[in-house]
Amino acid sequence: MTATRLAKGGYIDRDQLLNFTWDGRTLHGHAGDSLASALLASNQQVLGRSFKYHRPRGLMSAGVEESGALVTIGRGDHRDANVRATTQELYAGLVAQGQNAWPSVRFDAGSISNLFGRFLAAGFYYKTFMGLPPFEWGSGTGMWMRYEKIIRKAAGMGEASRSPDPDHYEHAHGYCDVLVVGSGPAGRGAALTAAKAGVDVILVEQEAILGGDTLAQPQAADNLADQIKALKGAGVRIMARTTAFGLYDGGVAGLLERVTDHLAEPPMWMPRQRCWTLRARYTVLATGALERHVAFGNNDRPGIMTANAARVYLNRFAVRAGENIVIATNNDSAYAGAAELAQAGASIQILDARKSIPDAIRAQAADAHAALRTGAAPLMAHGAKGITALDIAGQHAANWREAGKTDCDLLLVSGGWSPVVNLLSHRGVKPVWDADLACFVPGQTNEPLSMAGSAAGIWNDNACLLSGQAAAERAVAHLGGAQGSSAAPAPGGWQGAITPLYEVKVPGRQLKSFVDPQHDVTTEDIRLAHREGYVSVEHLKRYTTLGMATDQGKMGNIIGLALMAEALGKEIPQVGTTTFRPPYTPVSLGALKGRNVGNHFRALRRTPLHEWNLEHGGTMTMAGLWHRPWYFARSGETIGDAYVREAQTVRRTVGLCDVTSLGKIAIQGPDSTELLNRIYSNPFAKLPIGKARYGIMLRDDGFVMDDGTTWHLRESEYFMTTTTAHAGKVMAFLEELLQTRWTDLRVHVTSVSEQWAGVAVAGPKSRQVLESCVENPAAVSDANLPFMGVLETTLKGKVPCRIARISFSGERAFEVYLPSDFCPDIMDALWESARSMNGCLYGLEALGALRIEKGHVTGAELDGRVTIEDAGLGRMASDKKPYIGSALRKRPDMARDNRPRLVGIFPRDRREIFNAGSLLCAPDHIEGYGEGWITAVTHSPALGHWIGLGFISGGHSQWHDKTVVCADPIRKGNTAVEIVSPHMFDPDGERMYG
C-alpha cells in the first residue's frame, strides 16, 4: 500500500505541521488529522496485532467502528490503552504505541500462535475447563489457573497503567427541548428546522468538526461552513467531540465530552472528559450508518478497509490510501468514491457481486476509468503484512468459483450499510430486518424520539436532509402538545438494489475469513459453534465472543448473524439480533465517576465542633457520613492508651464528648403524644412535661428499627433523638406515617439535627461542670434535674440550651444541646470547667468501651435482625397498647426461646484478647454458623480485662455455666470464653441513678 498526501483539499491545515511518535519513531501530520490519517499518510501499514492470533492489522475504517488500529496513547500514568487511531485527533508531541506485540507490531514474536490457531477456536475457554481435546486431559479449575497465565500473556490488548488516574473528570447536567445526535445532512436539517421554530436545540457530534458523512464527500464551495454558521445563527447549542453513548428513561441521554484529549498540553484546570446527563424533551437520532465488511480469505490484512473509509481519508484528510485499488462491492455506494480516487491518480478495478447494475452506476465506473467486473467478489488476499494481490471469485450459478487473480495495494470493501440503531435499542426497541435493503432498520417507538437520515435506512443525501427536517417538525409539534404527522422519506434510495453478500468461499479451499476481527472470530468459529449445538444468537455471541470486543460488533455482527442463519437454514430475522446496550463507544471509568473520588467519594458531615475537636487533639474517624472524634491522644499515647485513660477518667471524674451526630427531630402539634405512643413499643402516653424517656421503635415486621430518647418539652412539643446511623430512616418513616397512614394526626415533624449541637457531659463530677456554666446553678441540682429530667435553660452568655440527665456511659451524665452557632464558645467554657476537675475529652472509642461495659446496645447490635427480646429489652414493650410492629413481633419464630440473645462475654483466661466478628461455638462443634456471634469488644478499664457483647442462641441462661469457644479462624484462632450477663459493670445502675 502506497498512500499519498494530496497537495490540496481536505479539512487539514497544511501550515501546521505536528510531530508525533509512533512506536518510537518521529513522524508528522497536520492539524486536522486523526492519528489514523497521519499514520496512513506516513505509510504506516501495520498498526496492531490481533487479540488471539497476533495477526498484523491495519486501518479497517475511518471511524468509531475501527477494529484493527487499536493503539496506546500517552506515557506513564497518562497512558490510555485500546484507543482507536481513527478517533484520536493528532496533536503536537502525541506518543502512540502498538499493542499486544513484542518487540513491536511489525515484528511480533507472538504471531507464532497463529500456527496453533486450531486450539484457540470458538469456546476455547469453556473447553479448557472441560479438558483439552482430543484427550480431555488436564481438565478442571486447577489446570485452568495454569493455562490462564500463559493465555492472558499471549492474548490481550493494551495494558492499563497500574497507578491512580492522574487526570480529573467532571459530571455535568443539561436540559434542552430537542437533542439532535449527529451532524450529517439529517442532523443538520433537524437542528436548523427545530431551532428556527424557536425551540432550544442541542446538537452533539462525536467528531471534532461538524459534518458527518458530508466530510467524506468532496468539498462543495464552503457549503458546509455556511450551514454551520446558519446553525449557530439560529441558536443551536453545538457540542462537538461529544458522544451520546446511551439513551435512558425519561428522555435522558448520557453524553461523553472529550475536553482535552486533543490538546498537547491541557491546562490543569480543564477536566479531561465531562460526563453529561442531558434531559431532552424530544430526541432526534441522526446517528448515520456504518459500512459493513465481507468475509473472505485473509480479509483482515492491512490494506483492506471499507470503501467509505478510503473516501473519508481522501476527502476529509487529503490522503489517497493506495495507488492500485480494487473496490469490491455489492451496492451502489462505493462508486462515488471510485471516481474521486481515480481523479486523485489511482487506478481502479471494481468487483461488483451483482450480476446486473444500473446504467447510471456503470457510467460512474466509466468516469473512474475503472475495469468493472460484475458477478465478482474478493476470494483471498495475498501478502504477509499488507495486501499485494487478490484472488477473485466469479459467480457460477448459485456458487462462487475461482476466477483469476489481480495485483493491488489497497482493497476497498462495501458489504452494505448498517444503520446505527444502537441508541434506539437502548430504549428496548428491537430493530426490524429490511430484506430489500439487507439491513436492520429502526423499529417503532411511542417515546418522543425520531430516527432520521441513514440511521433510518435512507441512503440519499437530499432525502436525509428531508427526513431530518421532518423529524424536527414532529419534535416541534410534540413540544406544542400536538401529534406530528410530517411524512419522512422512505428508506432506501439507491438506483440498483443491493445483493446481500456476507461471505465468499469456494468448495475445497481453506480460508481464514474473519467475522469479528477484533476478537479473532472467524467464519469457521461460527460454523463450529453451530455444529456444537449453539442455535440461539445470544449463546452464539457468548460462546464465540462475537461482537463482545470494544467495538461491540459494529463491524462483524451482521455477518455473524447471516452465517448462523445460513447454518440453521433460516432467514436473518428468524435468528434475531442481540440487544445493544450502553455505551455506544467506550466510556472511561474516570468520566463515569467524575469528581466522586477520594474524599469526594461520598458526602462528608462535620459537626459544629469539628474544628474545636481538632484543635484539642482529636483524631477523627468515620461514623456513617459523619466525621467524629475517635480519641484524644496525649503525647506518647497510642489509641489503646488514650481510650482506656478517657474511659477511666469518665468513671472517676468527668468527660466531654461531641454527640452532635445523633439524629434530632422536633415533634410538634396537638397529636404529638399519640404519634409517639404509636411508634414506640414502650408507653409514652403519660410522659410528664420536663421528663425524657428511652424508647425503642420497631418496624412493621416487628424487628427493632431504632432506639433513642424523647424529651417532653411542652404540652404539644417533643424533642426526639435517634441513633446516628438511623436518623434519616426514622425521619422518613415518621413522614411516611403522617402523610400516608395517619393523615388525621395533627403533628408536624422537623429534622433539627443540624440546628442543635450535642455534648455529653459524663462522670461523677458532671453536675459540677454544668453548674459552673449555666446562668442558674440551682436549676441543675439533683432535685431539680433528677435522672431522666429535662430542662430548658440558658447558659452563661444568655445562650439557650436543652439539658437532659441521660446516661449512655452508665455514669451520672447529661446531654446538653446548644444552638449550633454558639457551641465552640460554650465548649470552651465546659472544657475549662471539666479540666479544672481533672476531666477529659473522650471520643468514640472510649464511648464504646463505656457502653459495652454497661451492655447498652447500638447499631452493631440493632442490625435489623434483632427483636426487642433478643436485645434483652422485652420487658419494656407494652402489652397494653398497640404500636408499630406489635402485631408481627408475636410471630412464633420471633418468640422461639433459642433465638440468639444479647449476652456479655469474658475471656476464660482474663489475660486473653478476642475479636468482634468472631463466631461463638460449642467446643465440640466448631463449624458452620456456630451458636452466635460477637458484635463488639473492648478492653474494660473498670474490670481490668477484655470484654465483649454478642448474641448466642438461648442467651445467658443457656450458656452461663458452659465453656464457649470464640472462633476466629482467619485472624486470631480460637479463644475460650464465658457467657455473662450483658450488664457487666454496675448492673444495678447505682452510679447512673445516684
Added chain:
Amino acid sequence: MLRIPCPFCGTRDHSEFSYGGDASVEYPALEAPAEAWLEAVFQRDNIDGVQLETWQHLHGCRMWIVVERDTRSHEIHSVRPAHEGLASALAQSADPVNES
C-alpha cells in the same frame, strides 16, 4: 433515569427521590390481628404493567407521593400527593405546578 413530576416541585430526576413501596397496600389498624399485618407487610403482587408506588421527594420537598408507573416501560402515568387532604387542596389550587 426516571424523571418524576413531583406535584409540589415539578419534574425532577429520580435520584432526588427515595422509593417507598406498594401504594395499593391498605395498612391495617395497629390492633388488627397478625394475619392482616402479614398480608400488608409481606404479600406483594409482581405486576407486569401499571402499578401504584409511593415515593418520597427526599432531597426536595420531602413529601410522599403516589406514582402510577408502568413496570415494563417505566412510563409514569400520574403523580399525586399521598396525603389525600393535600391532594385535594392541590387540585383546587389556582396555580398548580406545571408537570411538564
